[in-house]
Structures are given as C-alpha cells and as structure tokens.
Amino acid sequence: MRDIFLPALLPLIATSAPADPLVQIRDLNFAYDSRSILSGINITIPRGKVVAIMGPSGCGKTTTLRLIGGQLRPTSGEVRVAGQVVHECDDDGLYLLRRRMGMLFQFGALFTDMSVYDNVAFQMREHTNLPEELIHDLVLMKLHAVGLRGAYKLMPAELSGGMARRVALARAIALDPMLIMYDEPFAGLDPISLSIIGELIRTLNDALGASSIVVTHDVHESLKIVDYIYFVSEGKIVAEGTAEEIKESQAPYVHQFVWGEADGPVPFQYPARPYGEEMMEQPSKPRRWWS
Amino acid sequence: MSRMQQILRQIGHQVTERLWRLGFASRFLLMTVLYSGTALKRFHLTIREIYFTGVLSLIIILVSGMFVGMVLGLQGYDTLQRYGSSEALGVLVALSLVRELGPVVAALLFASRAGSAITAEIGLMKATEQLSAMEMMAVSPIARVVAPRFWAGVISMPMLAALFSAMGVLGGYLVGVKLIGVDEGAFWSQMQAAVDFRQDIMNGVIKSFVFGVLVSWIAVFEGYDADPTAEGVSRATTRTVVTSSLAILAADFVLTAFMFRGI
Numbered sequence: 001m002r003d004i005f006l007p008a009l010l011p012l013i014a015t016s017a018p019a020d021p022l023v024q025i026r027d028l029n030f031a032y033d034s035r036s037i038l039s040g041i042n043i044t045i046p047r048g049k050v051v052a053i054m055g056p057s058g059c060g061k062t063t064t065l066r067l068i069g070g071q072l073r074p075t076s077g078e079v080r081v082a083g084q085v086v087h088e089c090d091d092d093g094l095y096l097l098r099r100r101m102g103m104l105f106q107f108g109a110l111f112t113d114m115s116v117y118d119n120v121a122f123q124m125r126e127h128t129n130l131p132e133e134l135i136h137d138l139v140l141m142k143l144h145a146v147g148l149r150g151a152y153k154l155m156p157a158e159l160s161g162g163m164a165r166r167v168a169l170a171r172a173i174a175l176d177p178m179l180i181m182y183d184e185p186f187a188g189l190d191p192i193s194l195s196i197i198g199e200l201i202r203t204l205n206d207a208l209g210a211s212s213i214v215v216t217h218d219v220h221e222s223l224k225i226v227d228y229i230y231f232v233s234e235g236k237i238v239a240e241g242t243a244e245e246i247k248e249s250q251a252p253y254v255h256q257f258v259w260g261e262a263d264g265p266v267p268f269q270y271p272a273r274p275y276g277e278e279m280m281e282q283p284s285k286p287r288r289w290w291s
Numbered sequence: 292m293s294r295m296q297q298i299l300r301q302i303g304h305q306v307t308e309r310l311w312r313l314g315f316a317s318r319f320l321l322m323t324v325l326y327s328g329t330a331l332k333r334f335h336l337t338i339r340e341i342y343f344t345g346v347l348s349l350i351i352i353l354v355s356g357m358f359v360g361m362v363l364g365l366q367g368y369d370t371l372q373r374y375g376s377s378e379a380l381g382v383l384v385a386l387s388l389v390r391e392l393g394p395v396v397a398a399l400l401f402a403s404r405a406g407s408a409i410t411a412e413i414g415l416m417k418a419t420e421q422l423s424a425m426e427m428m429a430v431s432p433i434a435r436v437v438a439p440r441f442w443a444g445v446i447s448m449p450m451l452a453a454l455f456s457a458m459g460v461l462g463g464y465l466v467g468v469k470l471i472g473v474d475e476g477a478f479w480s481q482m483q484a485a486v487d488f489r490q491d492i493m494n495g496v497i498k499s500f501v502f503g504v505l506v507s508w509i510a511v512f513e514g515y516d517a518d519p520t521a522e523g524v525s526r527a528t529t530r531t532v533v534t535s536s537l538a539i540l541a542a543d544f545v546l547t548a549f550m551f552r553g554i
Contacts, residue, residue: 112421
C-alpha cells in the first residue's frame with residue numbers, strides 16, 4: 001500500500017535528524033484542582049519515530065498531548081520539546097515552538113467557514129510572507145500527499161469524516177513540523193479511511209523526517225504503524241514496549257486491552273456497593289429537572 | 292449550619308461568582324483591545340465581520356425603523372393635535388428617534404440578531420476544537436477570531452442606529468404628511484430648527500457607540516466562555532441576549548442622565 005503514498009510524498013522527503021530525543025517527559029504530574037489526572041509520567045519520543053500512547057477513555061492521553069503542546073501547565077515535572085521546557089516558555093516562545101508542531105484533532109477541527117484550500121493555507125498565510133502563487137503550489141502539494149488535491153474547492157461540510165481527517169492532516173503538516181501529534185485519529189472511521197489514515201501517519205512521518213505521537217485506543221491499526229507504545233491507565237504508565245513486545249505481552253492489563261477482553265484489571269462493573277445490599281434498598285426518588 | 296447561614300452562604304457564593312466573572316470579562320476585554328493589531332492591520336478580516344454583523348442586520352433594522360417611525364407618527368399626531376400643535380410632529384418624531392429610540396431599539400435588535408450569532412459562532416468554534424486548533428497553530432484566537440468580531444460590532448452599531456433613525460423619520464413623514472395630511476413644510480422646517488447636531492445627533496451617536504461596545508463585548512465574551520457543549524452554547528446565546536438587553540437599558544439611563552440633564 002505504501003507504493004500508493006510514497007510517490008506523492010517524494011517532494012516532502014526530509015534530511016536526517018539529530019540523535020537526541022525530540023520530546024522528553026519527566027516525572028510529570030497534572031491535576032485539575034485536587035483531582036489527579038496524570039502522576040509520575042515518563043515518556044521519551046525519539047526523533048523520526050512514531051510513538052503511540054494508548055489507554056482507555058479518560059485515562060489522561062489527550063491531557064498528555066495538551067501538556068506537550070503547552071495548552072496546559074503541569075502541576076509538577078516537566079515536558080521538554082526540542083530541548084525547551086514547554087511550561088517555562090513565555091507566550092512568544094510557546095508560539096514559536098508551536099509553529100514547529102502540527103496537531104490533528106479528534107474530528108479534524110477544520111475551520112468551517114473556510115474551504116479546504118484556505119484551511120491548508122491558513123498557517124502559511126498567518127506565519128509566512130510567501131506570495132500567493134507559492135502558497136497555491138504548496139497547498140496543492142500537501143493536499144496531493146493526502147490524496148485530496150481534487151477536493152481543494154470543497155467546504156468542510158461537504159467532506160466525509162475520513163476526508164475531513166485527511167484535510168486536517170494536510171493542514172497539520174502545512175509548515176513541515178518537527179513533531180506531529182494525533183488525537184484519536186482513527187475514531188469513527190470506516191475500514192478504508194482507517195487504513196488510509198494509518199498509512200499516511202507512517203509515511204508522512206518518514207517522508208518529513210518528523211516524529212509523531214499517536215493518542216489512540218485502536219490497538220490493531222496502531223500496532224501496524226507505530227515503533228513504540230506506552231500504555232496509560234488511571235494517569236500512570238502501566239506498560240511500554242515495541243509493537244512485537246506488546247503483542248506478546250502476558251501482563252494482565254496489556255493482554256486485556258490488546259485482545260479486548262470485557263473483564264480483567266479494568267473491571268466490567270463500575271465500583272458499587274454489594275449487589276444484594278443495593279437491591280434491598282428503597283428506590284431513590286427520580287431527580288427532577290429543577291433539582 | 293442553620294438555614295439562615297446556608298442562605299447567607301449561598302448569597303455570598305453567588306455574589307463572589309458574579310464579581311469573579313465580571314473581572315474575567317473585563318480582563319478579556321482588555322486582552323481583546325490589546326490583541327486588536329491583527330484586526331486593524333488586516334482590516335479585511337474586520338470588513339468580513341462587518342458584512343455578517345452589520346450588513347446582514349440591515350433588513351431587520353430598516354424595517355423595524357420604518358414601523359417605529361410610523362407608530363410615532365400616529366401616536367404623536369394623536370397627542371399633538373389635542374394642543375393644536377400637530378405641525379410639531381416632525382420635531383417629536385426626529386427627537387424621539389435620534390435621542391432615544393434609534394440607539395436603544397437598534398441596539399436591542401442588534402443584540403438579538405448579531406450578538407446571538409456571534410456568541411453561537413464562537414461557542415461552536417470552541418465546542419468543535421477550532422479555537423484549540425488555532426492556538427496549536429500558534430495563532431491567537433483572540434486576535435484572529437474575537438477582535439475582528441468585536442470591532443465589527445463597534446463600527447456597525449452607530450451606522451445601524453443612524454439608519455434606524457433615518458428610516459423612522461421617513462416612516463413618520465409617510466404617516467404624518469402623506470397619510471394624515473400634516474403640512475410638509477412645517478414638518479421638515481420645524482424638525483430642522485429643533486434638532487441640534489451636537490446636543491441631539493452626536494449624543495445619539497455616542498450612545499450607539501457605547502451600546503456597540505457593550506453588545507459586542509458581551510457577545511464575544513459569552514461565546515469564548517461558553518461550555519463546549521450544545522447546552523452550553525445554547526445557554527451562552529441566551530445570556531448574550533438577556534445581559535445585552537439589560538446592559539443597554541441601564542447604560543441608556545446613565546448616559547441620558549449625563550447628557551440631557553436640566554433640559
């Protein structure tokens with residue numbers, strides 16, 4: 001399948017990168033008020049690699065991405081991107097750093113009042129003084145890379161879910177970022193779109209010489225494309241390893257997650273009092289709309 | 292804790308919450324003004340918003356202005372003819388519109404038509420992560436999304452109020468002169484003699500400018516602060532209309548007290 005993508009990506013292929021990790025997260029803790037979301041997180045994202053952060057919904061995966069992007073400040077610990085501690089950057093420093101990052105949001109987050117073309121051209125117009133002719137060529141090149149050059153005139157409302165995700169991907173790579181972050185890129189896609197997005201994540205990463213972080217709970221698609229995986233549960237890293245190691249793992253949590261077992265370390269039942277005790281109780285009054 | 296303590300505590304909590312929100316809204320307004328460079332340097336962004344907030348509000352403003360002027364013509368004639376001064380109808384219509392009804396009713400209509408649309412748009416952009424995406428692209432949503440909409444509202448409001456008053460005068464003329472038969476010369480000449488540019492027209496413009504700032508501020512703030520859910524956007528839109536309307540009427544009283552005292 002890569003044969004389909006590589007010719008379109010050839011113009012984007014980058015040169016080799018330095019050896020130090022692009023992202024280093026050390027002893028990261030984060031809490032909303034007193035509610036702990038992440039505790040003691042250590043993650044390393046080497047340059048040129050695709051790393052997945054997996055775990056059930058609400059375990060803190062997206063929060064981790066927001067901490068890397070500087071949209072949230074850690075309670076303690078640090079996130080370093082390209083050697084810079086993100087939360088110590090001032091507004092200008094943070095914006096400079098973000099110009100070298102791309103992010104694909106869960107449902108694309110395309111600007112609904114702009115066409116596909118204008119969405120992809122958005123960052124180029126905001127951050128560069130490139131002439132419109134050059135922007136035109138670059139936009140078509142990015143759209144060609146995701147297979148949607150022919151859709152440049154469409155509005156976001158005219159796109160399917162998979163197409164919107166691909167346009168968002170073209171927008172995320174508009175300025176050839178060093179780091180691309182994907183927040184649930186496979187959510188709600190049909191098998192063809194899912195496969196296309198998976199392949200694009202891998203091939204774009206390799207072609208651009210970037211590093212990628214994929215936050216997902218789609219195990220099987222991710223295992224095909226990523227180099228390394230971190231499993232997060234209840235705000236902690238509970239397992240990590242390469243795709244092969246994860247597939248072979250007998251750790252109960254990883255096994256349950258990878259094979260989609262209904263019960264295990266992550267229980268089927270939400271914590272509750274003993275069944276019998278609760279059944280014998282008088283039913284509580286239904287909650288009124290004004291209460 | 293006694294019942295009285297509970298009530299006092301709740302009142303205290305509500306007051307603190309309102310004050311905190313007012314402080315946050317004031318800080319947001321300051322940020323909007325500070326980040327207005329993009330909206331003013333790349334003025335096409337603001338012009339686009341003037342089209343959506345101002346030009347698209349024209350129909351409702353013009354039609355309402357016409358009807359308000361026609362009603363003023365009917366009611367004014369009914370009162371004035373009892374005192375034998377029906378020729379002063381032009382003065383009554385013009386002063387009522389330019390001083391009061393033009394700025395206030397146009398601002399109320401603007402809050403309902405454009406203010407609610409601004410809140411809903413920004414709120415939905417927040418709910419669909421478009422504002423977060425913009426931040427991650429190193430583009431400030433306040434500079435790129437909020438400031439152009441704010442300035443578009445501020446610029447549009449006085450023009451809409453002026454058009455409302457103009458249409459109102461036309462409506463009063465049609466009813467008073469063409470329908471009822473008030474002398475046309477008296478209608479226009481008395482109006483021209485009685486309406487003062489600085490005291491009446493400029494004060495009306497100042498009022499509509501202040502209302503423009505209030506409505507635009509409330510609309511952008513409520514949108515930006517909306518909970519990112521369908522219910523949150525719906526509540527924010529309602530709050531915009533209610534808060535703007537109350538703010539317009541309260542500000543109108545204060546401005547009128549300062550402008551027309553002793554007359």
